[in-house]
Amino acid sequence: MSTREIRQTLFAQFAVVADALAHSSRLALLELLAQGERDVETLSGLLGLSVASTSQHLQRLKHAGLVSVQRHGRRRIYRLASDEVSALVLNIGRVAEASLASVEKIVNQQLRAQDELPPVSTDELARLSARRAVVIVDVRPAEEYAAAHLPGAVNIPLDALRREMSRLPQDREIIVYCRGPYCLLALDAMRMLRRHHYRVRRLEESVSEWRRAGLPVEHGITTAMTGSA
């Protein structure tokens, strides 16, 4: 096999992966699955796609080795094949943001315009947190929270927020965060809390950036509401 043939074959396989990523619905599915495993119907509901279409996209993702399925009664539960996959989606996002002016525009105008208040940086949060001036809320699903979260953050997944909102104090500022710049959970949480007259801002970065900044993270489950647990 010549170098050229090897290259061909190898890149043809890489293209299988890239092909699987090359559709907005499939990227959205991967982003949802990064938040936790889900069955077909739930996914189709969340994205507003037909069940058949959702199923077909999921099968394409599976064929490319990006997700795996497990039967559970008459449901099939899809999940990401590995964490590398969601890192890859983020990587594409970063390149798109750097390369396509249109993405930056959306990110700035839409994501950022939602905040009348500017998002909080890791630095600023570190200071606020040290003074116990704020309550930090991690709106990701429980498994992700358990894997790693900001010190003192309480976990209230978006699904549970309406129900558990009353646990949050009205007299301190709330800082919400989720998975990073393209994770829209924090935005939804912010909207919901503001409607109930909480003072809320959102952390701009994610746990991985927090960690990359050399700041400590916690593991496991915390239930206390007081701050640096």
Add this chain to the structure above:
Amino acid sequence: MSTREIRQTLFAQFAVVADALAHSSRLALLELLAQGERDVETLSGLLGLSVASTSQHLQRLKHAGLVSVQRHGRRRIYRLASDEVSALVLNIGRVAEASLASVEKIVNQQLRAQDELPPVSTDELARLSARRAVVIVDVRPAEEYAAAHLPGAVNIPLDALRREMSRLPQDREIIVYCRGPYCLLALDAMRMLRRHHYRVRRLEESVSEWRRAGLPVEHGITTAMTGSA
């Protein structure tokens, strides 16, 4: 704009990037461009594609913001828009290798079977290099070598190898390396040197892995042949 609409718009833009990556020839073009800027004809020759086809693929990549062009006489010189782009291609490769059994097979059978001798690990190379037992040859283009290279490595880009081969001693083992697991330059170099009766092995990893292992790297230009310059 609702969260769902933002998601849609954002992921549609991400899909533009993924779409551009979703073809083996375009991935191969990016890999070549990662080695240095090139004009259309050269690229078409290296990949064995028609000029028209190459041009169209390059325009697609440009449209997705992954490469940029610059006119130079009647040629157009294409180059990667940023280093992020080649990181993204590597990222896809890593996911493909993890997710698709067929890729691992190719990597093992083809890339690795070329070596009758197993490739050298960073650890082993560090030992060999300390004893000045080997000559290390970096076969990447000069700019990449200048940016960072292994201590004591000489730079002989693949293009120049046939011409400059005589600078290499016949009585010491040669270790070649290039950009990482999917870089085929080192393989070509190894074949060529073996045809001329050199003892050659190839480093399994790349400069970035070397650095990640906590080992030192050198910058700038080295011309000496003796080892730890």
Add this chain to the structure above:
DNA sequence: TTTATATTCAATAAGTCTGTTGAATGATAG
């Protein structure tokens, strides 16, 4: 000028991808 050359453009035919149907599986519940 005219000629050569590198690249792009435009048109085409063959192939691939998508979303939508409605029917087929296959597991559970009654």
Add this chain to the structure above:
DNA sequence: CTATCATTCAACAGACTTATTGAATATAAA
């Protein structure tokens, strides 16, 4: 053992992609 429900499958039309032509641009050399 029948009904129900979640999912997949199969088939189709409409839209994109791709490689291949040969013609069109636009720069440089003669």
